Structure formats: structure tokens, C-alpha cells
Amino acid sequence: MPRIEIIYFSSYGHTARQAQAVLEGAQSAGEARLWSITEDGIVPDGFWTEADRADGLIFGSPTYMAGVAWQFKRFADESSKRWFDRKWENKLAGGFTNSASVVGDKGDTLNYMRTFAGQHGMLWAPLNQLPANAMGNGPVDRNWVGGSAGAMAISPADASPEQAPRSGDLTSAFDYGAHVAATAGRFSA
Amino acid sequence: MPRIEIIYFSSYGHTARQAQAVLEGAQSAGEARLWSITEDGIVPDGFWTEADRADGLIFGSPTYMAGVAWQFKRFADESSKRWFDRKWENKLAGGFTNSASVVGDKGDTLNYMRTFAGQHGMLWAPLNQLPANAMGNGPVDRNWVGGSAGAMAISPADASPEQAPRSGDLTSAFDYGAHVAATAGRFSA
Amino acid sequence: MPRIEIIYFSSYGHTARQAQAVLEGAQSAGEARLWSITEDGIVPDGFWTEADRADGLIFGSPTYMAGVAWQFKRFADESSKRWFDRKWENKLAGGFTNSASVVGDKGDTLNYMRTFAGQHGMLWAPLNQLPANAMGNGPVDRNWVGGSAGAMAISPADASPEQAPRSGDLTSAFDYGAHVAATAGRFSA
Amino acid sequence: MPRIEIIYFSSYGHTARQAQAVLEGAQSAGEARLWSITEDGIVPDGFWTEADRADGLIFGSPTYMAGVAWQFKRFADESSKRWFDRKWENKLAGGFTNSASVVGDKGDTLNYMRTFAGQHGMLWAPLNQLPANAMGNGPVDRNWVGGSAGAMAISPADASPEQAPRSGDLTSAFDYGAHVAATAGRFSA
Numbered sequence: 001m002p003r004i005e006i007i008y009f010s011s012y013g014h015t016a017r018q019a020q021a022v023l024e025g026a027q028s029a030g031e032a033r034l035w036s037i038t039e040d041g042i043v044p045d046g047f048w049t050e051a052d053r054a055d056g057l058i059f060g061s062p063t064y065m066a067g068v069a070w071q072f073k074r075f076a077d078e079s080s081k082r083w084f085d086r087k088w089e090n091k092l093a094g095g096f097t098n099s100a101s102v103v104g105d106k107g108d109t110l111n112y113m114r115t116f117a118g119q120h121g122m123l124w125a126p127l128n129q130l131p132a133n134a135m136g137n138g139p140v141d142r143n144w145v146g147g148s149a150g151a152m153a154i155s156p157a158d159a160s161p162e163q164a165p166r167s168g169d170l171t172s173a174f175d176y177g178a179h180v181a182a183t184a185g186r187f188s189a
Numbered sequence: 190m191p192r193i194e195i196i197y198f199s200s201y202g203h204t205a206r207q208a209q210a211v212l213e214g215a216q217s218a219g220e221a222r223l224w225s226i227t228e229d230g231i232v233p234d235g236f237w238t239e240a241d242r243a244d245g246l247i248f249g250s251p252t253y254m255a256g257v258a259w260q261f262k263r264f265a266d267e268s269s270k271r272w273f274d275r276k277w278e279n280k281l282a283g284g285f286t287n288s289a290s291v292v293g294d295k296g297d298t299l300n301y302m303r304t305f306a307g308q309h310g311m312l313w314a315p316l317n318q319l320p321a322n323a324m325g326n327g328p329v330d331r332n333w334v335g336g337s338a339g340a341m342a343i344s345p346a347d348a349s350p351e352q353a354p355r356s357g358d359l360t361s362a363f364d365y366g367a368h369v370a371a372t373a374g375r376f377s378a
Numbered sequence: 379m380p381r382i383e384i385i386y387f388s389s390y391g392h393t394a395r396q397a398q399a400v401l402e403g404a405q406s407a408g409e410a411r412l413w414s415i416t417e418d419g420i421v422p423d424g425f426w427t428e429a430d431r432a433d434g435l436i437f438g439s440p441t442y443m444a445g446v447a448w449q450f451k452r453f454a455d456e457s458s459k460r461w462f463d464r465k466w467e468n469k470l471a472g473g474f475t476n477s478a479s480v481v482g483d484k485g486d487t488l489n490y491m492r493t494f495a496g497q498h499g500m501l502w503a504p505l506n507q508l509p510a511n512a513m514g515n516g517p518v519d520r521n522w523v524g525g526s527a528g529a530m531a532i533s534p535a536d537a538s539p540e541q542a543p544r545s546g547d548l549t550s551a552f553d554y555g556a557h558v559a560a561t562a563g564r565f566s567a
Numbered sequence: 568m569p570r571i572e573i574i575y576f577s578s579y580g581h582t583a584r585q586a587q588a589v590l591e592g593a594q595s596a597g598e599a600r601l602w603s604i605t606e607d608g609i610v611p612d613g614f615w616t617e618a619d620r621a622d623g624l625i626f627g628s629p630t631y632m633a634g635v636a637w638q639f640k641r642f643a644d645e646s647s648k649r650w651f652d653r654k655w656e657n658k659l660a661g662g663f664t665n666s667a668s669v670v671g672d673k674g675d676t677l678n679y680m681r682t683f684a685g686q687h688g689m690l691w692a693p694l695n696q697l698p699a700n701a702m703g704n705g706p707v708d709r710n711w712v713g714g715s716a717g718a719m720a721i722s723p724a725d726a727s728p729e730q731a732p733r734s735g736d737l738t739s740a741f742d743y744g745a746h747v748a749a750t751a752g753r754f755s756a
Contacts, residue, residue, distance in 0.1 A: 073448035101320035101335025118693035126685035131290035146290025307504035315496035479698035479713025509668035524668025
């Protein structure tokens with residue numbers, strides 16, 4: 001069974017719901033756990049050891065001010081020792097993000113995660129879901145948001161975590177988690 | 190009066206409608222003209238001379254396969270002589286793009302245009318429109334698409350150029366054209 | 379006289395030297411001040427008030443793990459109130475970064491700063507220096523590093539802040555500071 | 568044996584030398600072939616069939632005006648039918664680029680290739696070579712150029728294809744080709 005560790009930051013709870021969907025997807029095809037970065041940018045105890053043993057890592061953060069939240073970036077900076085020791089090379093990586101606006105520069109956030117994973121020598125697993133881009137499509141459709149690098153979600157500024165992300169984004173997150181785990185399984189076999 | 194030259198490529202007509210809205214906006218605050226790149230990536234006669242005299246240039250292309258259409262890139266590559274001679278340095282630049290999908294990697298296209306303009310030493314004028322990102326917002330609202338670097342539009346895959354871009358995207362394009370022209374006016378004064 | 383505020387983070391002192399060169403350049407064409415973000419990501423007292431009154435802001439950070447240092451990102455996230463109130467719209471923005479490696483994904487850092495500035499509605503001033511890219515060029519030549527979006531510097535991993543950034547990178551930083559201030563002067567006139 | 572198809576554009580011959588090194592590396596760990604895009608952006612006969620059967624694709628282009636050459640982009644746009652039919656999903660992808668300047672926005676080119684591959688649902692294999700970033704390092708050292716997303720090379724503006732890319736960049740290209748092929752082998756097993 002491939003082992004996937006999902007590390008993310010969420011402030012208001014929307015990204016946490018997206019993370020939960022990614023988790024459930026990953027668990028449908030492997031072992032997976034969630035690790036939540038604190039408001040101070042601190043990584044939970046035990047994460048580094050498990051990350052070093054994992055087959056794949058999935059990164060998650062809301063998009064704030066054109067990129068990952070600073071708390072996520074603090075984690076990324078702290079991983080520099082792993083980078084130097086090549087602890088994560090050849091593992092699989094993926095990412096997800098959420099923002100209030102439809103585009104909201106979410107692509108910049110995923111591009112960042114991808115370059116970060118590339119520095120570690122990790123393979124990047126993209127979303128691999130065709131967009132639902134006909135006139136009749138909407139937030140209930142998988143990948144209506146139309147991402148490609150990883151899973152994206154939209155949580156309007158006045159929506160509670162119960163109201164958003166909406167079903168299409170959660171399905172996209174679930175299927176992405178399953179895809180990353182299944183891909184890690186092909187590799188670790 | 191500031192002079193703005195708008196150079197764009199459009200294959201099916203959706204981006205052409207967006208370009209028209211940018212034009213009308215720019216004309217509300219300055220002199221402006223549209224230049225359409227051909228299907229072979231050829232720039233119309235007269236463009237280069239006018240571009241060298243302009244106060245600002247606005248670039249437009251659909252997002253195809255994660256970036257500007259090849260026809261637009263051919264124009265960009267052809268501008269290398271201008272780059273070397275610094276013909277466009279300190280002019281103002283802006284950009285717009287359209288795609289079928291909601292996100293559709295449009296941000297990558299605008300980021301490309303921005304780096305391209307930066308190589309030329311041009312100042313980049315972003316969209317400067319807050320996103321309409323509440324639950325009640327939709328395609329009729331200005332910048333519901335939620336871009337920041339330039340003007341974005343969504344034209345669903347089954348929508349004719351009469352049906353899309355929709356009104357919010359066209360308003361966004363108009364206001365962006367006006368903003369670029371007004372900003373060029375502040376500079377050329 | 380245009381007023382430029384330069385806000386940056388530096389951990390080991392190399393980026394601080396680059397910041398000093400940007401400052402001196404900016405002071406050659408306007409009023410300018412340096413603001414140093416703390417190791418905890420805290421912005422110095424007085425910065426926000428001065429930033430709101432400035433004609434231009436210049437952002438600086440080393441490139442760590444594929445982007446700005448988390449301390450810089452904390453500042454960026456804290457600026458979200460300014461974003462919402464459009465306090466910085468139509469100001470001029472620029473950026474600089476330093477890393478140990480030659481490329482070292484410094485472009486990703488500047489692209490981030492540019493998108494961040496774009497969200498604020500700020501105009502972006504690129505480096506506007508042709509690269510020194512002949513076989514005989516080296517670290518003593520201005521823009522040998524070959525950046526376009528903003529000022530870049532290379533500080534090899536075993537170089538002290540006295541040894542790097544090297545003279546070409548410092549000249550590039552100085553000239554960029556002067557360019558941003560002069561450009562802000564054109565605008566504020 | 569994993570099968571790798573390398574498709575690239577080169578105008579002056581420098582990128583062709585880099586492509587040759589990638590080829591030889593890939594052949595050290597699998598079957599590999601080179602496909603050269605013409606000056607008109609036309610893909611050689613037979614490419615599409617072989618690409619559909621390959622385990623991995625490697626993309627190559629010089630960096631011109633902030634991105635891939637238009638000829639490469641024409642190929643990318645032509646691949647849209649493959650995108651729609653998901654012909655390349657779950658294959659491995661990699662990329663390389665060359666420019667005259669040290670940084671020269673080569674990162675933007677590789678980021679483009681990566682987003683393009685992501686749209687196809689392909690996994691991205693980064694360079695996975697630590698940078699040679701001490702004061703004593705230079706162009707003869709592997710990854711002195713300091714890339715992470717794929718293989719980078721510097722060919723100064725006055726260097727013939729015999730003179731550049733230099734040995735460190737060619738070693739980096741060879742090792743990257745070998746890495747992509749070996750990684751594809753892990754997958755196809």
C-alpha cells in the first residue's frame with residue numbers, strides 16, 4: 001500500500017474541508033494521513049519522520065496575496081535540510097489550493113508548490129481531470145474550476161466552510177487524492 | 190492624448206470581442222487601434238512603426254495549451270530586434286486573455302506576457318479591479334473571473350462569440366483598456 | 379522628489395547588501411528608506427504609514443526554497459487590508475532577490491513579487507538592463523546574471539556578505555533603484 | 568526498456584547539442600529518439616504515433632523572448648487533440664532549455680513546459696541535481712547553472728555551438744536524460 005502524507009494550512013476551515021476530501025480520496029487507494037500546520041507555521045510532531053518514509057506528499061494551502069500562506073512557506077523553508085540531504089527525491093508530490101475568487105491567482109500557488117517539489121527532486125502529479133467547461137456546467141461539476149497542475153477550489157468570500165468548497169471541487173479533490181495515491185502505488189511497486 | 194496600440198490574436202472570435210472591448214475602453218481615455226495577428230502569425234503592415242511611437246502596448250491572445258497561441262509567440266519572437274534596440278523601454282504594457290475553462294491556466298498566459306514586456310523594459314499595468322467574489326456574483330459582474338495581472342475572460346467551449354465573453358468580462362476588458370490609457374496619459378504628460 | 383520605501387528581509391546579510399545598493403540608487407533620484415523585516419516576519423514600526431504615502435515600493439527577499447522567505451510572505455499576507463482598501467493602487471513597484479545558485483529559481487521569486495504587486499494594483503517596473511551575455515562577461519559586469527523582471531544577485535554558498543553579491547550585481551541593484559525612483563518621479567510629476 | 572521520445576526545436580545548434588546530450592543519457596537507461604521541429608514549427612513524420620506509444624516525452628526549446636520558441640509552441644498547440652483524448656496521461660515528462668544569458672528567464676520556459684505537460688496529465692520529472700554553487704564552481708561543473716525543474720544550459724551570445732553549451736551543462740543534460748529514462752522504467756515495470 002502506498003503511503004501518502006498530506007500537509008496543509010487552513011485558517012478559516014475551507015481549505016481544511018478540501019484537505020479532508022483529498023485525504024479520503026488518497027485513502028481509497030492507499031494509506032494516508034493529514035497534518036495541519038499551526039497558525040504560527042509550526043509543523044506537527046512526527047511529520048518529518050513520516051514524510052521521510054512516505055511514497056508521496058501532498059501540499060495544501062489557501063491562496064493568500066498571490067501565493068501560499070506564510071505559514072505554509074515557513075514549513076517549506078524548514079524543509080531545506082531535507083532538500084540538502086535529498087530525503088524526498090523521487091517521491092511523488094501533488095498540491096491543492098483554495099481561494100475566494102474564481103481564478104484568484106491559484107495557478108501561481110500551485111506553480112510555487114511544483115517548483116518547491118522540483119527542488120526536492122520529487123515527481124509532480126498533475127490533476128489529470130478534463131475541465132467541465134460547457135455553458136451548462138457549474139460548481140457542482142468536477143473540475144468546473146478548470147485547473148490542471150493540482151486540485152483547486154473556490155470558496156466565495158461570504159461562504160462558510162459548510163457552504164464551500166462546493167460539491168464539484170470536493171469531488172475533484174477526492175479524485176485527485178485517489179490519483180496521487182494510485183500513482184504512488186505504481187511507483188512503489 | 191496617449192496612444193495605445195493593441196496587438197492580439199484570435200482564432201474563433203471570442204478573444205476578438207474581448208479585444209474590441211479593450212479598444213473601446215482605451216479610446217475612452219486616449220487614441221487606440223487594434224492590430225490582428227494572422228493565422229500564420231504575421232503582424233499587419235504598419236504595426237511596428239506605430240508600436241515604436243506608442244505610449245503603451247496591450248497584448249492579447251487566447252490561452253491555448255497553457256500559454257499564448259503560437260501565432261502570438263511568433264510576434265513576440267519577431268520583436269527581438271526591438272528588444273535589442275530598447276525601442277519599447279519605459280512604455281506601458283498590459284495584457285488580456287480568454288479561455289474556455291474557468292481558470293484554464295490563464296494566469297500563466299498573463300505571466301508570460303508580463304515577463305515578455307519586462308524583457309522589453311516596459312512597465313506593466315495590472316487589472317486593478319477587485320474581484321467580485323461573493324456567493325451572489327456571477328458572469329455578469331465585473332472581474333467575477335478574479336484576475337489581477339490583466340483582463341481575463343471565459344468563453345465556454347460551446348459558446349459562440351455572440352454568447353461569450355459575457356457582460357462582466359467585457360466590462361472588465363473595457364475598464365482595463367481605459368485604465369491602461371489613462372495610466373499612459375499620466376506618464377506621457 | 380519621488381518617495382520610495384524599500385522593504386526587505388535578509389538573514390545572512392547578502393540580501394541586505396543588495397538592499398543597500400538599491401537604496402543608494404533610489405536616493406540618487408529621489409528620497410528613499412530601507413525597512414528590514416525581522417526574523418519573525420514582523421514589519422518595523424512606521425512602515426505602513428510611510429508605505430501608504432510613498433510613490434513607489436521596492437520589495438526584497440532572498441530566494442529560499444523556490445520563493446520569497448516566509449518572513450517576507452508574512453509581510454505580504456499582512457498587507458491584505460491595504461489590498462482591500464486599494465491603498466497602494468497605481469503606485470510603482472519593483473523587486474530584488476538573491477540566491478546562492480546561479481539561476482536558483484530567482485525568477486519564480488520575482489514573478490511572485492510581481493503578481494503580489496499586481497493584486498495591489500501597482501505598476502511594475504522591470505530591471506531594464508540588457509544582459510551582459512558574451513563569453514568574456516562575468517560577475518563584475520552589470521546584469522551578467524541576466525535578469526529581466528527585477529534585480530538579481532548571486533551569493534555563492536561559501537561567500538561571506540563581504541564577498542558577495544559581487545560588483546556587477548551591486549551595480550545592477552544601484553541602477554535599478556535609480557530607475558525605479560526616476561520612473562516614480564515621472565509619474566508623480 | 569522504457570521508451571523516451573525527445574522533441575525539440577533548435578535554430579542555431581546550441582539547443583541541438585543539449586538535445587544530443589539528453590538523448591545519450593536517455594539511451595543509457597532506455598530506448599530514446601530525437602525529433603527536431605522545423606523552422607516552420609512542423610513536427611516530423613512519425614512523431615505522433617511514437618509519442619502515443621512512449622513511456623516518456625522530453626521537451627526542448629531555446630528560451631526566446633521569455634518562453635519557448637514559437638515553433639515549439641506550434642507543436643504544443645497542435646497537441647491539443649492528444650490532450651482532449653488523454654493520449655499522454657500518466658506518461659512521464661521532462662524538459663530542457665538553453666539561452667545566451669545566465670538566468671535569461673529560462674525558468675519561465677521550463678515552468679511553461681511543466682504546465683503544458685500537466686494539462687496532458689503527465690507526471691513531471693525534475694532535474695534532481697543539487698546546484699554547484701560554491702565560489703570555486705563554474706561552467707565545467709554539473710548544474711552550476713542551478714536549475715531545478717529541468718535541464719538548463721547557457722550559450723553566450725558570441726559562442727558557436729562548438730563552444731557552448733559547456734561541459735557542465737552537457738553533463739547535466741546527459742544525467743537528466745538518464746534520470747528521466749530510469750524513472751520511466753520504474754513506472755513502466
